[in-house]
Amino acid sequence: MSYFTPNAELLAQSNTALASVNKTRLLTSSATLNVYDPATEEVIASLPDHNAVNAIEAVAKADAAGKAWAKTSPRHRSDVLHAVYAKLIENKDTLALVISREMGKPLAEAYGEVQYSADYVRWFAEEALRAKGSYRDSPSGDATILVRSSPVGLAILIAPWNFPMAMATRKIAPALAAGCGAVVKPATLTPLTTVIVLDLMIQAGVPEDLVQVITTTNASAFSEAVLNDERVRKISFTGSTPVGSTLMGLAARNIVKSSMELGGNAPLLVFDDADLERAIEGAILAKMRNGGQTCVAANRMFIQDGIADAFIEGFTERMAAFKLGNALNSEVDLGPVIDKRAVDRLSGLVNDAVAKGATLLTGGSSPDRPGFFFEATVLDNVPANADIATTEIFGPVAAITRFKTQEEAVHGANDTQFGLAAFVFTENLDRAINVSEALETGMVGINNGLLSNIAAPFGGVKQSGTGREGGAEGLEEYQELRYFTMKRR
Numbered sequence: 001m002s003y004f005t006p007n008a009e010l011l012a013q014s015n016t017a018l019a020s021v022n023k024t025r026l027l028t029s030s031a032t033l034n035v036y037d038p039a040t041e042e043v044i045a046s047l048p049d050h051n052a053v054n055a056i057e058a059v060a061k062a063d064a065a066g067k068a069w070a071k072t073s074p075r076h077r078s079d080v081l082h083a084v085y086a087k088l089i090e091n092k093d094t095l096a097l098v099i100s101r102e103m104g105k106p107l108a109e110a111y112g113e114v115q116y117s118a119d120y121v122r123w124f125a126e127e128a129l130r131a132k133g134s135y136r137d138s139p140s141g142d143a144t145i146l147v148r149s150s151p152v153g154l155a156i157l158i159a160p161w162n163f164p165m166a167m168a169t170r171k172i173a174p175a176l177a178a179g180c181g182a183v184v185k186p187a188t189l190t191p192l193t194t195v196i197v198l199d200l201m202i203q204a205g206v207p208e209d210l211v212q213v214i215t216t217t218n219a220s221a222f223s224e225a226v227l228n229d230e231r232v233r234k235i236s237f238t239g240s241t242p243v244g245s246t247l248m249g250l251a252a253r254n255i256v257k258s259s260m261e262l263g264g265n266a267p268l269l270v271f272d273d274a275d276l277e278r279a280i281e282g283a284i285l286a287k288m289r290n291g292g293q294t295c296v297a298a299n300r301m302f303i304q305d306g307i308a309d310a311f312i313e314g315f316t317e318r319m320a321a322f323k324l325g326n327a328l329n330s331e332v333d334l335g336p337v338i339d340k341r342a343v344d345r346l347s348g349l350v351n352d353a354v355a356k357g358a359t360l361l362t363g364g365s366s367p368d369r370p371g372f373f374f375e376a377t378v379l380d381n382v383p384a385n386a387d388i389a390t391t392e393i394f395g396p397v398a399a400i401t402r403f404k405t406q407e408e409a410v411h412g413a414n415d416t417q418f419g420l421a422a423f424v425f426t427e428n429l430d431r432a433i434n435v436s437e438a439l440e441t442g443m444v445g446i447n448n449g450l451l452s453n454i455a456a457p458f459g460g461v462k463q464s465g466t467g468r469e470g471g472a473e474g475l476e477e478y479q480e481l482r483y484f485t486m487k488r489r
């Protein structure tokens with residue numbers, strides 16, 4: 001049977017899950033937003049297409065509810081978030097099936113995303129209790145200073161399509177833990193999962209108006225409206241650098257606190273002294289998780305001359321073994337990319353690289369059939385002037401270049417305006433530390449192709465953004481420091 005044919009039982013279950021999406025939690029609108037399955041190009045559900053008036057209505061509701069929520073105890077907020085965690089896990093089948101249908105990732109990866117998303121909620125349920133504060137003396141000794149954190153206020157949370165659940169919960173959970181209300185805008189392409197999460201949160205005890213979800217095809221009307229409203233005090237955005245830059249400009253109007261998780265161009269460095277199997281395994285994970293559609297995906301692979309032939313042979317063998325097909329086929333480990341634009345972009349990047357001298361080792365094309373599919377692809381000897389050497393690939397295409405010295409590799413890795421993530425494979429401790437220190441990125445994976453971790457402060461430097469998500473730092477993004485000083489007699 002073709003990998004493009006979904007398992008009949010899973011397909012039926014996913015249709016039931018899609019039909020169960022509760023739209024009554026959303027504001028109403030006469031316009032309609034259609035959601036598509038990227039594996040078939042068919043419409044699988046429709047939601048209200050909210051306009052700017054709806055956005056302001058959402059701001060009003062979440063702001064009013066947020067003021068009451070800010071007064072609740074940390075213990076109460078923690079208990080509610082623990083109940084949300086339990087509710088998400090209880091409904092993991094529905095969530096995973098809908099993630100796979102609207103975004104296209106293989107079902108096993110969708111289950112992984114549900115757990116990862118719920119883990120953020122549980123993490124921030126725990127962090128809600130760790131309210132930071134301090135007492136200190138003034139240097140002159142005649143005043144006492146009390147420092148405490150308060151909720152920043154109403155937050156606008158804008159998520160991308162690549163992790164429809166995780167990118168939303170990574171923002172909603174710390175906002176609620178800190179004591180903020182929120183207006184969430186999921187990606188236009190993948191709004192369904194967030195609508196289910198909203199329903200489950202309310203079932204678990206989150207106050208009805210506290211979190212508002214706006215589903216819209218007009219993202220710029222949304223951001224123009226909400227960032228012009230003085231009740232909004234925070235924006236957290238995950239998405240591309242150009243949109244992040246626009247939003248920072250809009251946020252500047254009312255001096256709104258901003259967190260920006262933006263695009264990446266991650267280098268992956270494999271040194272001659274690396275463990276070959278570990279490097280191949282790590283590179284497959286760093287390149288192919290989520291079909292290569294992650295902001296931390298290994299975008300440029302630099303392989304040292306002495307290990308290059310063996311690494312490339314083993315890596316290419318693994319890439320050629322990926323089974324491309326429908327997310328609901330249990331043998332499939334590479335689903336569709338998100339849309340036609342992505343297929344065209346990947347074809348263009350591969351063709352440009354080959355025309356400029358790169359060698360195509362496997363893959364390289366899009367099967368002629370419905371759905372947005374692109375093969376797992378390896379390009380060797382990619383020249384520096386190829387577009388793929390400087391563009392965020394965001395798909396299952398590996399671009400390899402070879403290097404001679406550590407200096408050359410580090411220079412190449414840093415030769416980009418992005419600074420989100422990097423990966424280093426070496427068995428030499430000095431090299432691991434020195435190279436990690438020299439790389440201009442917010443995160444480095446050392447012999448590790450998986451960077452994301454709820455306990456870590458995820459985020460980038462340079463044009464990859466500002467602010468952190470996860471860890472204790474993730475909560476601080478939704479807090480403001482205040483202090484009281486008392487004069488001593």
Ligand code: NAD
Nearest residue numbers: 159160161186187219220223239240243261262263264295
């Ligand atoms: P995108 O910037 O096109 O869209 C992201 C979100 O912003 C979507 O919800 C979209 O509807 C919305 N949006 C677009 N224009 C807007 C506007 N003018 N005002 C308000 N909202 C607007 O990005 P995408 O294609 O959805 O996601 C891919 C990009 O996201 C890649 O560049 C990737 O690297 C980045 N990303 C970064 C991280 C990170 O943590 N740094 C994580 C995932 C994805």
